[in-house]
Structures are given as structure tokens and as C-alpha cells.
Amino acid sequence: MAEYLEAMLNPATGGDNLLSFLLSLIWIGFLMIFFLYPSLGQRMQLSYMLRDLERKLQKLRMIKDEIGNVAVDTVKRVGRPESDPSKELERLSEFFMIQPESMDPYGLVYKLEHILETGETTYEKEVAAIAPHATETQLKTLTNLVEILRGINTLYRVVRHYYLLGKKTSNIYMVLQIQMILPQLLEIAESYRQAAVAFSKGQPIGDGVGVLVAAKLADGAEKTRYEIAKDTIVQELELENRKVYVVRAAGPGGTVGRPGEAVKLLVEKLPQNPKLIITIDAALKLEGEESGKIAEGVGVAIGGPGVDKYKIEELARTRNIPLYAFVVFESITEAITPMRESIAKAADQVLSRVKKLILDKVEGGEVAVVAGIGNTVGVGG
Amino acid sequence: MSSEPGLVLGPRHKERYPQPLTFLKCSTCGTENSRPFKEEDYIFKTVDSEKCPKCGGTNSRIVNIYVPEKKEPK
Ligand SMILES: [Zn+2]
Numbered sequence: 208m209a210e211y212l213e214a215m216l217n218p219a220t221g222g223d224n225l226l227s228f229l230l231s232l233i234w235i236g237f238l239m240i241f242f243l244y245p246s247l248g249q250r251m252q253l254s255y256m257l258r259d260l261e262r263k264l265q266k267l268r269m270i271k272d273e274i275g276n277v278a279v280d281t282v283k284r285v286g287r288p289e290s291d292p293s294k295e296l297e298r299l300s301e302f303f304m305i306q307p308e309s310m311d312p313y314g315l316v317y318k319l320e321h322i323l324e325t326g327e328t329t330y331e332k333e334v335a336a337i338a339p340h341a342t343e344t345q346l347k348t349l350t351n352l353v354e355i356l357r358g359i360n361t362l363y364r365v366v367r368h369y370y371l372l373g374k375k376t377s378n379i380y381m382v383l384q385i386q387m388i389l390p391q392l393l394e395i396a397e398s399y400r401q402a403a404v405a406f407s408k409g410q411p412i413g414d415g416v417g418v419l420v421a422a423k424l425a426d427g428a429e430k431t432r433y434e435i436a437k438d439t440i441v442q443e444l445e446l447e448n449r450k451v452y453v454v455r456a457a458g459p460g461g462t463v464g465r466p467g468e469a470v471k472l473l474v475e476k477l478p479q480n481p482k483l484i485i486t487i488d489a490a491l492k493l494e495g496e497e498s499g500k501i502a503e504g505v506g507v508a509i510g511g512p513g514v515d516k517y518k519i520e521e522l523a524r525t526r527n528i529p530l531y532a533f534v535v536f537e538s539i540t541e542a543i544t545p546m547r548e549s550i551a552k553a554a555d556q557v558l559s560r561v562k563k564l565i566l567d568k569v570e571g572g573e574v575a576v577v578a579g580i581g582n583t584v585g586v587g588g
Numbered sequence: 589m590s591s592e593p594g595l596v597l598g599p600r601h602k603e604r605y606p607q608p609l610t611f612l613k614c615s616t617c618g619t620e621n622s623r624p625f626k627e628e629d630y631i632f633k634t635v636d637s638e639k640c641p642k643c644g645g646t647n648s649r650i651v652n653i654y655v656p657e658k659k660e661p662k
Contacts, residue, residue: 404605408627411608411653419631426632459630545608545625551654585653588632 253379256386260370263389264363270396271363274403275300278356281407285345286338295337299353300360302330320514330354345409347438347460348584352406355543359399362392395539402543406461411585413541417487417508419554420533421455421579422588424561429453435472439464446562448571452481454578461584467515470578471522481576482569484523485531485561488580489550492536499549500536501557503564508532509580519578531564533557611652612638616645625653 241247275296282292304326307318334350335341341349366385373382405412411419425432425442432442434457442453452473456464466486474481488508492498507523507530509516523530535553561577569575608625612635619642633650640648 401605408625409630410625411631422632459633545606546654547606548654548657551652585630586632587630 249379250377253373253377253382256379256382257370257374260366260373260382260386260389263393264366264370266393267359267363267366267396270400271359273400274356274359277403277407278352281349281352282338285341285349287340288337289339292337295333296353296356299330299333299337300356302326302333302357316514316517319512323512323514344458344460347462348406348409351461351582351584352403355399355403355406359396362396362399366392398540398543401540401545405543405545406584409459409461409585410545412543412582413537413546413550414489414543414581415546415583415586416489416535416537416550416554416557417581418455418458418579418583418586419546419551419581420487420557420561421453421577422458422586423554423558424451424577424579425453426588436465436469438462439466439469441469441473446565446575449565449569450572450574451565452477452574452576454576456579456581456583458583459585459587461582463511463580463582465515466509466578466580467518470576471518474522474526474528474576477574479574480526481528481574483529483531483564484519484576484578485533485564486519486578486580487533487557487561488535489537489542490534491542492538496536497549498537498541498547499553501533501553501560502536503531503533503560506530506532508534515580529568531568533561606655608653608655610650611654612648613651614640614643614645615647615649616640617643619643620651621648629653 275293278296279291279293282288282296286292304322307315307322309315330353331346331350334353335346338346338349366389369381369385372378373385402412421442425444428444428446429442430444432440435441435454438457438460440455440457442455444451444453454466454469454473456462456466470484474484484507486508488510490502490508490510492500507516507519509519519530522528535550535557537547537550541547541550565575565577609622610625610629611620611622613620617640619640621641629650631650631653635648635650636646638648639646
């Protein structure tokens with residue numbers, strides 16, 4: 208019997224090869240399955256992708272909860288509310304702003320500005336209500352923290368939406384879309400996590416580099432200062448007989464101020480047209496570029512929704528004022544997390560280049576406007 | 589859902605939060621010192637409660653706050 212089996216399994220004996228027959232059968236079975244169910248491969252891939260997505264969604268939720276805890280702790284510590292602020296913070300994290308209708312673009316910028324300003328004021332008041340003992344500086348930074356909470360909450364909800372929708376409809380393309388951009392979204396979430404802690408403690412962030420340069424320019428040379436728009440100050444100084452007006456958000460609370468409106472109001476009331484307007488801001492670097500690299504050019508260097516940028520461009524065009532800009536390159540993570548050494552060092556270099564530009568292009572007795580753009584958390588002066 | 593959170597969090601767990609340093613410049617002798625960031629520090633804040641390690645002067649000014657670059661990533 209054993210010999211017989213051996214012979215059957217041995218192709219050299221010429222007998223029927225049972226093993227190879229069985230193997231062929233299995234292969235044919237597989238082929239039939241894939242032939243009859245062509246979507247099987249895709250289904251396997253889908254379930255693999257969904258599992259991957261589920262894990263990442265879980266991580267997003269952990270980050271969201273962590274930021275939520277940081278926010279609750281900070282509000283309790285700084286604001287000392289009488290009741291638990293968790294419920295209110297959750298409500299604020301769902302707060303939304305509806306973009307104005309752009310079908311008729313006339314006056315769109317001002318509509319957008321109105322909505323943004325209403326949102327900002329409302330948000331600040333809401334935060335003030337849940338943190339009654341916070342100082343004005345703390346309140347501004349706290350508002351930023353709650354905005355981060357809102358950001359991560361939106362991110363989490365969108366990813367969950369695509370995950371659940373993909374799962375429900377078994378639609379691989381739905382899942383594919385979110386899976387493709389998920390690595391970037393996770394990086395942003397991770398930045399939010401670190402940003403939340405930075406704001407909870409009031410540490411200067413990378414985005415503040417523009418404001419920092421402006422503050423350093425005015426430091427020690429300032430003649431007068433006044434608030435010109437909400438949260439935005441003008442510092443007047445003289446640089447080798449040239450009159451320099453520095454516009455920046457007032458720190459050390461976390462705010463970006465209203466640089467557009469501020470520059471507009473300032474230039475309109477100046478006795479003579481400024482020789483140039485310089486804006487300094489942080490800009491998003493490309494992958495592979497080094498952080499803290501400085502570049503200069505023309506135009507208005509202001510990120511965000513575009514209202515401030517528009518106002519300065521419009522002003523400069525009607526009055527024919529040249530626009531110069533300096534940017535410091537950094538990653539999105541570096542922009543909202545505590546300032547790195549390379550970026551802080553870049554601020555000093557930008558400062559000397561701004562001074563040189565003013566001395567080169569502006570004659571004695573003439574006027575220059577320098578606007579430092581960015582979030583001024585942790586930058587006083 | 590929470591099958592393998594350790595695996596997802598991965599190596600980034602090491603650097604939980606970047607820790608900035610505060611750089612103080614003594615108003616008397618001009619020496620610059622650094623120490624870990626404390627809450628309510630901000631750039632250009634005048635501090636009168638910390639002694640200068642060199643001359644013992646109590647008046648100083650915060651001139652910078654940043655996260656130092658790591659010498660070599662491990
Ligand atoms: Zn000293």
C-alpha cells in the first residue's frame with residue numbers, strides 16, 4: 208500500500224501524480240472564484256483599507272480628546288469658571304461660519320470681512336463667558352486654543368464621515384479619496400496637538416516671526432504707540448532720519464489683529480504718502496527646504512482669508528505705493544508649534560535686511576510703513 | 589476599534605511636546621542666560637524677580653523664546 212502511494216506521488220514512476228492533480232484542482236478553484244467574482248480582489252483591498260482607516264481614525268480621536276482635555280484644563284486653571292466648562296467647550300467646537308455667496312462677487316471681500324469679524328467677536332465673548340477670571344491677554348490665547356479644538360473636531364468629523372460612508376456603501380473610491388490625503392491630515396492633527404499645548408502656556412509660535420521682527424524693529428526706538436484697529440498697534444520711530452511706522456498685532460495675547468485695516472487707516476491719515484510698505488510674514492516651505500530660509504519679493508505677504516491682503520493691495524494701487532515683502536519659510540507644523548531656533552534666528556536676519564531696505568529706498572525725511580504679520584502669542588513689547 | 593494604539597502612535601511618541609527655552613538678558617551687565625520656559629513669560633517682558641548668575645542683578649529682560657535645535661537626532 209505504501210509503495211503504491213509512493214509511486215503515485217512520484218512523477219518519475221510515470222504513475223498518476225495525485226499531488227499535482229490536487230494542486231491543479233486548487234488552482235482551478237481559485238481561478239473560478241476570481242472569474243465568477245471579479246470584485247473579490249477589490250473587496251479584500253477595501254477591507255484592508257478600511258482597517259487602516261479605522262486605526263488612523265482612532266488616532267485622530269485620541270488627539271482630539273487630548274486637545275479637548277488641554278482646553279478644559281486650561282479654561283479651568285486660567286478662567287476659574289464656577290461650573291464644568293466641558294459642555295460649553297463642546298458646543299463651541301461645533302461653531303461654524305458660513306462663507307458669503309460668491310455668485311455675485313461685488314463687495315465679496317467686505318461681506319467676508321463682516322462675517323469673520325462677527326465670528327471673531329462672538330467667539331471671544333463666548334470664551335470670556337466660560338472663563339470669567341481670565342485676563343484680556345489670557346482670553347485671546349484661550350480663544351486660539353478653542354479654535355484649535357474646533358479645527359481638530361472638524362477634521363475628525365470629516366474623516367469619520369468618509370470612513371463610515373465608505374464602509375456603508377463598500378465604495379472603494381470613497382475610501383481611497385480620504386486614504387490618499389490622510390497622512391497629511393494626520394500631520395496637521397499632530398501639529399494641532401502640539402499647538403494646543405503652546406497656546407495653553409502662551410509660548411511664541413513659528414507663525415509669529417513676522418510680528419517678532421516688527422517688535423524687534425520698534426524695540427528701544429519707539430517714540431509713540433497707539434491702537435489703530437482692533438488688537439492692532441502702530442509704533443512710530445525714526446531710523447536715521449526716516450520716519451518708520453510699525454504696524455503689528457498687540458501681544459502677548461494670541462491674536463493676529465487686523466493688519467489690513469490698520470495699514471489702511473494709518474496711510475490715510477499720514478501727512479505724506481509712504482515711500483514703501485513692507486510686509487513680513489511666515490510662509491509655507493516646500494518639503495526639502497530648510498526652515499528659517501528668508502526670501503524677499505514684491506506684493507503683500509499676508510496669509511489667511513485674504514481680506515487684509517486685499518485692503519493693502521487696493522490702498523497701494525490707488526496711491527501708487529510700492530509693496531515689498533519678506534517671508535520666512537517654515538512647515539505647517541512649525542508655524543503653529545513653539546518657535547524653533549532656526550526661525551528665531553531668521554528674525555534677526557530679516558530685521559537687518561528690512562533696515563537696509565528702508566535705508567536704501569527711503570530718503571531722509573520720507574516715510575516707510577512696516578507691517579509684521581502673524582499670531583503674536585508670547586510676543587510682547 | 590482600539591486594537592493596537594501603540595502601533596499607530598509609533599516613534600513620534602518620543603517628542604511629546606517641544607520645550608522652549610527663555611533667554612533673559614541682564615539689565616546691569618548684559619549677560620544672556622537661558623532657562624526652561626515658564627508660564628506668563630513673553631518676549632520683551634521685564635523680569636525683576638530672577639537673579640543674574642553673573643552679577644546678581646535682579647532686573648532682566650526676556651529677549652527670546654525658542655525651542656533649541658537638537659544637536660543630533662537619536
Ligand atoms: Zn548681570
